[in-house]
Amino acid sequence: MKAQTQSATRRGSSAFIKSPSLSREDSYFIELRERGAEAVVAVNLINWNNYGSHYLPFQRGKRQLIQPPREEIAINNFCEVFYSNKSHKIHVKPTTLERILTPYILAEVTNSHKGEEIFLTTGRIHVATSPEKRKAFAEQVFSLANRTEAPIYKIAALKAMEQCFVSYASNNLIEREVAEKKYDVYDKLQTLFWRGATPGEQTAAFGRAYFVLANVLEIGRRGK
Amino acid sequence: MSELQKVEQGLQKSKLSKLLSRFEQGQQVILVLDVSGSMSSQADVPGERRIDALRGVVEELRIKKVPFKQLVFSSSCMWSDVIPEPDGGTNLSSALSFCEQAEAKHVIVVSDGQPDSREAAILSAKNLKCKIDVFFVGPKYDTAAQDFMRELAALSGGVADAVSFKELQVKVAGMLTNGEEENTDQKPIAL
Numbered sequence: 001m002k003a004q005t006q007s008a009t010r011r012g013s014s015a016f017i018k019s020p021s022l023s024r025e026d027s028y029f030i031e032l033r034e035r036g037a038e039a040v041v042a043v044n045l046i047n048w049n050n051y052g053s054h055y056l057p058f059q060r061g062k063r064q065l066i067q068p069p070r071e072e073i074a075i076n077n078f079c080e081v082f083y084s085n086k087s088h089k090i091h092v093k094p095t096t097l098e099r100i101l102t103p104y105i106l107a108e109v110t111n112s113h114k115g116e117e118i119f120l121t122t123g124r125i126h127v128a129t130s131p132e133k134r135k136a137f138a139e140q141v142f143s144l145a146n147r148t149e150a151p152i153y154k155i156a157a158l159k160a161m162e163q164c165f166v167s168y169a170s171n172n173l174i175e176r177e178v179a180e181k182k183y184d185v186y187d188k189l190q191t192l193f194w195r196g197a198t199p200g201e202q203t204a205a206f207g208r209a210y211f212v213l214a215n216v217l218e219i220g221r222r223g224k
Numbered sequence: 225m226s227e228l229q230k231v232e233q234g235l236q237k238s239k240l241s242k243l244l245s246r247f248e249q250g251q252q253v254i255l256v257l258d259v260s261g262s263m264s265s266q267a268d269v270p271g272e273r274r275i276d277a278l279r280g281v282v283e284e285l286r287i288k289k290v291p292f293k294q295l296v297f298s299s300s301c302m303w304s305d306v307i308p309e310p311d312g313g314t315n316l317s318s319a320l321s322f323c324e325q326a327e328a329k330h331v332i333v334v335s336d337g338q339p340d341s342r343e344a345a346i347l348s349a350k351n352l353k354c355k356i357d358v359f360f361v362g363p364k365y366d367t368a369a370q371d372f373m374r375e376l377a378a379l380s381g382g383v384a385d386a387v388s389f390k391e392l393q394v395k396v397a398g399m400l401t402n403g404e405e406e407n408t409d410q411k412p413i414a415l
Contacts (some may be wrong), residue, residue: 006405034248036286036287036289037292065304065306065308082304083249083306085279085283088279088306088307088308088309089306090306120305121305122302122304122305122306123302123304151348166243166244166247169244170247172243179240180238180240180241183238183239183240183243184238184239184240187239203367
């Protein structure tokens with residue numbers, strides 16, 4: 001809240017970044033973490049009831065790698081998946097967060113598809129995403145950012161689009177030559193918005209970088 | 225700009241190519257970790273088990289954003305980002321066959337002992353047809369195990385080394401990043 005108040009008094013420094021106060025309905029948790037992090041919020045696609053009998057014998061054994069949720073998590077509900085340094089297991093629990101945007105799913109490995117990116121795996125279950133899910137996620141965050149005009153969401157949308165861009169480029173869903181040119185432009189702008197000499201230069205670079213990625217990914221275009 | 229500079233510039237990888245090659249490396253470089261029963265023995269530091277030291281090494285590699293895929297093996301093997309409690313035998317052969325099926329481009333084996341079957345492991349390594357680097361983290365006096373590790377690495381022109389867990393982290397990170405450090409000192413945006 002403090003940052004928003006300070007920003008709101010600096011009117012005119014940038015038309016791109018405004019700071020309206022967010023209503024509760026506009027407060028979202030946006031999952032931007034990537035492989036290497038030890039916790040993630042994902043959409044549960046596992047019927048944990050089916051796992052009871054599978055997991056019970058493992059509870060006394062040494063090879064159990066997942067601590068199933070103690071409370072029921074319905075399919076398509078959000079859950080928190082995290083690695084515990086203490087138990088050396090992956091724990092799954094329902095989330096208390098109200099509104100969430102995430103590109104990740106928690107699913108059984110047998111249901112995996114080619115082209116999926118793995119965030120976390122234990123051989124039996126994994127947290128994964130795909131270029132299509134990343135695109136849908138980037139579109140949701142972009143739309144939220146444009147609707148609310150909140151700087152925090154604009155930064156989140158940029159990061160979501162960057163993740164989507166890398167995923168698309170690595171799966172050859174963007175022509176390589178185009179991807180390289182756009183990334184070069186984005187990378188130069190990125191340097192400017194992190195290390196620009198003035199706030200004005202930084203926000204202008206941020207705005208350009210934002211639309212470079214949105215255009216190349218065809219995000220926010222009407223009449224598609 | 226001279227012609228030579230232009231040619232050099234053309235040969236340089238673009239930033240996106242570098243980024244994507246890191247992404248691909250994360251799919252094709254496989255860290256094969258021994259989680260057999262013997263990994264519950266004491267590591268370099270008194271009171272610390274080898275398996276816990278190994279967990280620490282992998283955690284450090286992840287913090288440094290070193291890209292790799294992780295395969296754990298004992299009597300059987302599986303993809304897992306979690307390192308389980310040590311148990312069972314050392315079926316290195318099945319782990320190497322698994323890497324072959326996954327079309328690995330580079331395999332790094334970390335083990336503390338002798339496999340269940342040396343012959344089977346050597347055969348699987350020959351079939352693998354990619355570079356295999358081997359790090360021995362067992363007792364220094366076990367020269368027979370070290371000799372086998374050397375033989376295994378030599379098959380593909382890889383490196384074999386007996387290391388402490390501290391050295392292991394530095395060596396694997398150096399091997400997979402080619403000395404390039406991840407730039408993480410980004411400043412927050414001014415709003």
